[in-house]
Amino acid sequence: MDANGATTSSAAGGGSSSKSSAKKNSRKPKYSRFTQQELPACKPVLTPGLVIATFTIIGIVFIPLGLVSLSASEHVVEIVDRYDDSCVPPNYSNDKLKFIQAADTNKSCVRILPVPKLMKKPIYIYYQLDNYYQNHRRYVKSRSDKQLRSKSGEKDISDCTPEDKTKDGPIVPCGLVAWSLFNDTYGFSLDSKMIKVNKHNIAWKSDKDHKFGDDVYPKNFQTGGLIGGAKLNSSLPLSEQEDLMVWMRTAALPTFRKLYGKIEEDLPANKKIQVVIQNNYNTYSFGGKKKLVLSTTSWMGGKNDFLGIAYIIVGGLCLFLAVFFILLYVIKPRPLGDPSYLSWNKSPSGQPN
């Protein structure tokens, strides 16, 4: 306000007409299509044709896509075997927790898995945990990426409580995630011939190269009072510990599968695979399930019907909407933009002109 007044009065002080005209010119805004809000614009209208066509196209595209996804999913051969209950000897069936926590019980367990169809290599071996909250806040936070990456970050354990250090020094790898490493093991044989399980390259390459350092060796791991899960071979650097890497890619959902290894040979149909499971991991205390999964893969990944079904449903709904709108259009046509629908134009008495 004030500055405004000053300029006005000073300009008026000049008083001459030339000055005031100069002022006028300078205050005149420059013309541009932007400043005048006149940029060329395309103004789409939701015409019946456009909308019906959109829905039809979505329907036509989505249903085949859904079928393709579904068939991809169908082609995946998957063997799922829940073993947490059955691998507890009958005499412990009332106190499974005691069985799993006791050090002296025999935890090995044999399972026979029939192969329903020919499984082409590579066959992925997963272990699946249910009701296991790897995404719990206390859990996800309890790790130190710096410590995993390089030796220099060894002391960086502030986030790792309560599994941060023992009396001998910082734990490497520290934190609840590493501490609770899954430790069931599986041995496969077909017709009493061992099947080789390839446990290399089961972790992400980027994890091996960058997230887990090759100069970081496990230290003080699982030596404290409480033993969580698996122990690590302290002579191998973390970049070689692929099970750990897989485990430390925390899952976002309480039901998840983690890659255990790969079988690099075809499994013929109707054969039975014998699996020797070392059932070490405690899921009994919280009622979690453990499953062993053998699965082939497709371009979509593992067996998952959801996308296929969802595509078919969405596509179907779109087609239905398209048909509905066509019917509506035929039964109850309504011209677009009829000015007679404007209530102020409806009056018969007309308008003043």
Next chain:
Amino acid sequence: MKRYVYINDDESSHELYCDNRISNRKYTVLNFLPKNLWEQFSRFMNQYFLLIACLQLWSLITPVNPASTWGPLIFIFAVSASKEAWDDYNRYLSDKKANEKLVWVVRQGIRKHIQAQDIHVGNIVWLRENDEVPCDLVLIGTSDPQGLCYVETSALDGETDLKTRLIPTACMGIDFELLHKIKGVIECPNPDKDIRRFDANLRLFPPFIDNDVCPLTIKNTILQSCYLRNTEWACGVAIYTGNETKLGMSRGIPEPKLTAMDAMIDKLTGAIFVFQIVVVMVLGIAGNVWKDTEARKQWYVLYPLEGPWYELLVIPLRFELLCSIMIPISIKVSLDLVKSLYAKFIDWDSEMIDYETGIPSHATNTAISEDLGQVEYIMTDKTGTLTENRMIFRRCCISGVFYGNESGDALKDTRLLSAVAGCSTDVVQFLTVMAICNTVIPIKSKTGAILYKAQSQDEDALVNAAAQLHMVYVNKNANTLEIRFNSSVIKYEVLETLEFTSDRKRMSVVVKDCQNGKIVLLSKGADEAILPYAYDGQQTRTFIEAVEQYAQLGLRTLCLAWRELTEDEYQEWSLMFKEASSTLIDREWRIAEVCTRLEHDFEVLGVTAIEDRLQDGVPETIETLRKAGINFWMLTGDKQNTAIQIALSCNFISPEPKGQLLLIDGKTEDEVCRSLERVLLTMRITSSEPKDVAFAVDGWALEIALKHYRKAFTELAILSRTAICCRVTPSQKAQLVELLKSCDYRTLAIGDGGNDVRMIQQADIGVGISGREGLQAARAADYSIGKFRFLKRLILVHGRYSYNRTAFLSQYSFYKSLVICFIQIFFSFISGVSGTSLFNSVSLMAYNVFYTSVPVLASVLDKDLSEGTVMQHPQILFYCQAGRLLNPSTFAGWFGRSLFHAIVVFVITIHAYAYEKSEMEELSMVALSGCIWLQAFVVALETNSFTIVQHLAIWGNLVAFYVINWIFSAIPASGMYTIMFRLCRQPSYWITMFLIVAAGMGPVLALKYFRYTYRPSKINTLQQAERMGGPILTLGNIEPQQRSIEKEVSPLSISQPKSRSPTPVYEPLLSDSPNSSRRSLGSRSSSSYSRNCKDN
């Protein structure tokens, strides 16, 4: 209450009064940070954000990196703080410049060049021609022998004419040298901001003059920020200095205006806040229960058995932080940004430039553009706002003879010309009054032509007309003025000027004819102020007729009169006048009383009629805006008949068969009451049928009505769409605005003069016309425009677009925050209600600040309808007025949409990325990209017109999202290293995206299409019409109408019969009357009306 200023006393007043240091600064270097922070944190939203940010510092509960809140918070604060600092620095610079300006001041009897800031009260300040006045001064000497000087006061009141100021009589003739030594005392009131009034006394100490008290008025002062013109030098005593000057006192930071939309957004924010608290409490309790029942069994989480005392609070607080994004931190910044752009669009609009003066429109207040689209009542001034305020002398009636009736221009009437040539006494007297009964200053330009500097446009017109009729006002030299009539020069000595006040409604001068020494009183004024005072026996009937006839033509009338005074009568009166002029208390009233003692027994000479032409496009503008459902009230100081005629000629009210005008008048309470009841009754009856009923009320009746019958008058105000209030004072104008505001109406006041300033400041939106009455109104206003007709564009185009855009922007801001927040809430149910954040800090921050803000900002260019369509169908403004685009139900729609989209994204993501794919970082990126895809399509679907900017913003943003995330994925140290590359290589990722888009947008599109086609709003219908190229309009075309007042005269039965009660005429009226459209659209039903009627 009073201050005594001792002239030229170097010591006494230094402690008492401040020096002349001007300070407009809000802050100092030291207090800037605390004060600014305090101001910013006095707003609820900021307190909320600060609390959240502080909570985030507690690492136990923070779900994300504190930087994700601190960053934007500090940014927002820094932006508004640096804006404040910059403004304050500029104020400091301009203060400094003013303070350090060198001025000549008398110190110890010697003139010295000192800085303006060192002036003290009582100092004598010398000014040269074209100097700016550094503080408020009482004149004591000028270079002019008569003690006159000229000042330009445009910085003070915007009036560009020169004003004369004169030295007090006591100081007359003091020698130039002696002025340095003058001593005395000035008794003056404490500083106030009234720039039209200064009631003080001056007493000079011996030896200068005897102890006589000399009255001082505003005429004897020159105020700060004026300029000295046409005067070689002047000197004065500083009376008010620094921030205590009249200018300094009237300066003030106006209350920030809050738009209806802001209030609604605040309300919705409050609702969301409550919702958030509820969610937090529910989740907090659930979290604690889950923790105690389930999490303790989960050995891998390793919950300690004994927690600290605050353990129960941890989970609720975590959820509070997780949900804090429900209230988007970006909304304030985005709104500020787009609002200033709206204001810029107004400034830039080339269709709102007044090409006559080259003045573009200007939005002073950048924050209230949306309110323009919600205006329901427009209070307009008449003169200078509806009319051009360019007065042209058209007709006159001199002693019963009408001139100018045939040609419409008295100056071309041969009869008058011949009467002038024949020196007819009546005519000469008439012309003399026209020429000299005024306060006009003639200035001879170098070419010899005479320019008149007049404060009043009427006087200007009269003097110019007189000059064309060979009665030329040639020169004014102190108290002597010269007129030239037919080449003979006549000199008059001005003895007294009885100034015009709005109460007296007339002004007079007492002059002495220098030739024959006769003293004459010349008067001009409104008919009711002159005609009743005619001498007994004069026939005033023809004059009354003339006044009525002229008023019916919409002309402004003035009656001219004169009376010869005897020397004794004058002397006797002159003493009384002097005494009255020097009173300190009620001076104005006393003077008025004394004046009436002289102003009687007039010989009425005649009536002048001055035309004030309507501005271009006024009738069309009013018609269009009335169709838009805006009610018009005319508040004018002019007389009733003129006001009604102007109202008729500019479509304000309809002539008799269509419309009806009811009068409220009366001089006593009872009369007003009866009249009001009657009008109210008629209104109630006719309000059920479509009829243009208006009422007219004059200032006196209004005063009584507002005082005693406020409730009834309020009801009337609500019922009536149109009103004419004549003879109202500035404060009454403001009162009326206040009345309508108290009924919950959005009011817009438009005016051009100083008398409109209060109403402009009072109204929700003040619009000033930068017209001929100066810039005062324009400066006080939120918007200044050059012509009344721009109002149409301002409201229908700028106001409407601003409203629509803000409605979308604000709701969208909540929508996008809610989407992400709902996803977090859903995720918490599958993460053990522990308060894990699905998204990482970087993504969350970027989502709020970048990914979702940029596309929506482009919506400032969105136009739902083209300008032309809106102009042709102004009724569409109803949607803005009634707040149809932003209200709890539309907000509920957006809320539902956000819930739906969150469900779609979440369900599809967790199912598509189940089992072996359920890696945390991947899943979070899938969900985030799902949101971003949906955002892009939501904005695209809600955009009505795509310009290149919108395409860039919407689709470019989508691309930018990938580019940014690829960059993050390429940094090994970041948590999401390689994630985006991995995802983009998976076919299932893209398939999931398409599924999310189709599932999320399909129903939205279907619903929108259904509503668009089968339940279209009027906006939709017009959109379809305009875009399908169909017949946009067959009806309601508004053609520019060329009307002249004369042709429009329609007999008005309402103007005369003041006693007779107007009989209601029931005629079927235009059914397009916005009254009916209003009702059919169902906005203000009678229930809301009765709500409004409650005691205000």
